[in-house]
Amino acid sequence: MAQAVKVQSPAAQPVSQARKRKGSPWTGLWAVVAKEMADHLSSVRMQILEVLILLTAVGTVYAVMQGVRQTVGQDPFIFLRLFTTAREPLPAFIGFLSFLVPLIAISMSFDAVNGEFNRRTMSRVLAQPIYRDALLMGKFLAGFFTLALVLTAIWLLVMGMGILGLGLPPSGEEVARSLIFLVATIFYGGIWLALGMVFSVVFRQPATAALGALAVWLFFTIFWGMLTSLLARLISPVTYGTAQELLRQIQTEQALSRISPNTLYVEATLGILNPAIRSFGILLPTQLEGAIVGAPLPLAQSLMLIWPQLTGLIAATILLFALAYVLFQRQEIRA
Amino acid sequence: MSVVTASSRTPPTKTQGQVVIETSQLTKRYGKFTAVDNLNLTVHRGEVFGLLGPNGAGKTTTILMLLGLTEPTSGSVRVLGFDPSREPLDVKARVGYLPDAIGFYDELTARENLAYIARLNGLSQAEAAKRIPAAIERMGLGEVIDHPVATFSRGMRQRLGVAELLLKQPEIIIMDEPTLGLDPEAAHNFLNMILQLKQEGITILLSSHLLHQVQQVCDRVGLFSNGRMMISGTVADLAQRVLRGGYRITVQARGEADVLKRALLALPGVQKVEQTQPETFVIHGAHDLRSDAASAVVNAGGKLYGLDVEAPSLDEIYSVYFKEASNGAGS
Structure with a gap:
């Protein structure tokens, strides 16, 4: 017995030292990114969704242009109207985007990790001189770049159609505002991409992961709005009907609704694409003092207005990816 | 050359090569379950070593620890002088692994699948373009090099797996149940291929429960049961000890x-x-x-x-040694 213990102690030493790994965790990252991006861009499911986005872009922009042709001269932000204006029976292009971008993102990531297990390629790939970090990061970046590529192409298409249809070039501010809108859209997709990835690590069945991610998406698009008003009434009840109480309830509801990435995205895009917006939610008389109603804010002020929403979108993307990362690192590879 | 056949034909069993895989008191526990229990394993350069035992005996877990894909609970591992849990990249660059259930990206062709592996190994484009067709050709898959892997049979996938190993030009090859699910002829060819690789000086560690096949190629074997390596040595050696x-x-x-x-x-x-x-x-x-x-x-x-x-056959050695273990596993 004593002998066994004696043998154990020097052997156990290297394990305690083994905390630090040698070699870069990003070895092979770009090989993974290149392969995954090629997969995404050639996969049928992506192509279907791209065609769908393309059709909505062309449809909504064309419809908008029919309406705004007459007012081209007066509106200094006519290009931004291409994204935000809804014309019956079509909703606005950003409405379509807030709907389609999550679908694209989830469709790219729901089988990212469990798919490798099911195809039994995981152990073979991880037996190559790369760390797991490179595999997961590569898969995420590939999805992210694909999303960025597709959305940038659509953005260019809308701007191009605008120039052709309206007959004037966009102003510098319009380009800057719509570029910020593009960044917000990409990160909005990033959230769902990372969420799909978390589910693909947690569930071994891709179908379960896809349904799980879609359920979360549906919950936030449809049910969260109903729940927030109920919850706000519970958390900040109006007992005496004072203005303060009413105000607090509205603020609670707004704060709760901002947990949803949809709210963040809609607020961020409206704030940047509509320069006349100076506050979300209720507007107090003090905020309107000295303001001309409907007058546009400068770009920097609009950006300041949506800054929390924009950083919220980016932070949520990073947090969800970190969660997927931790879960994946702890997973056993044997399958 | 043929004059010295007598001396050159005898394998260098006496002058054992340098140790390339060494584990000492290696242990892996999953909760209360001990998958590998105080394993001491030594493999020398150029030999074919067989890890034998029933399913669930801890063979795959041992292999994963050798590759740094699973962290040992305690004990130490050295592969080519590297510690797989601390320097996995150094180990994995020099060790080829053929998993038991081998999978490829079905929608990609054989060439594309290997090209991905070549990029992960940091091979240059030119080097990969040279090595990939050579490796695929050697495994007899030259005609289907540009066919999607979805059309491949189990045996073809297995050979493509070996082509992938050749591409890496490893010093050690680890195979997990390599002949499982192959028809007798394919298995026979596969065993010959293992002997060829051995001729090239590659050390091979393979796990299996198909003992009669393993007996034909292994220089030494270790019998596993319930996470422990009960006994190891050459087949004749084991026969002497177990069956006298x-x-x-x-x-x-x-x-x-x-x-x-x-x-x-x-x-x-x-x-x-x-x-x-x-x-x-x-x-x-x-x-x-x-x-x-x-x-x-x-x-x-x-x-x-x-x-x-x-x-003496390994089957016999095995059944005499493991009567209890196999009874337990069969229930």
């Missing part, structure tokens, strides 16, 4: 049965003599006793008609 020889010599001779039996029993190294038929005796011996038995029969005044030897 394990050679079975069948003698067909006519004569006085009792006299013959006594004469055979008197030979050195004989453990037991059975008379299975009126003129057939089966000798259980420690080594090949054929010539001794022949002269014993003749000297005892018998007439010898037939003489046959059955070398």
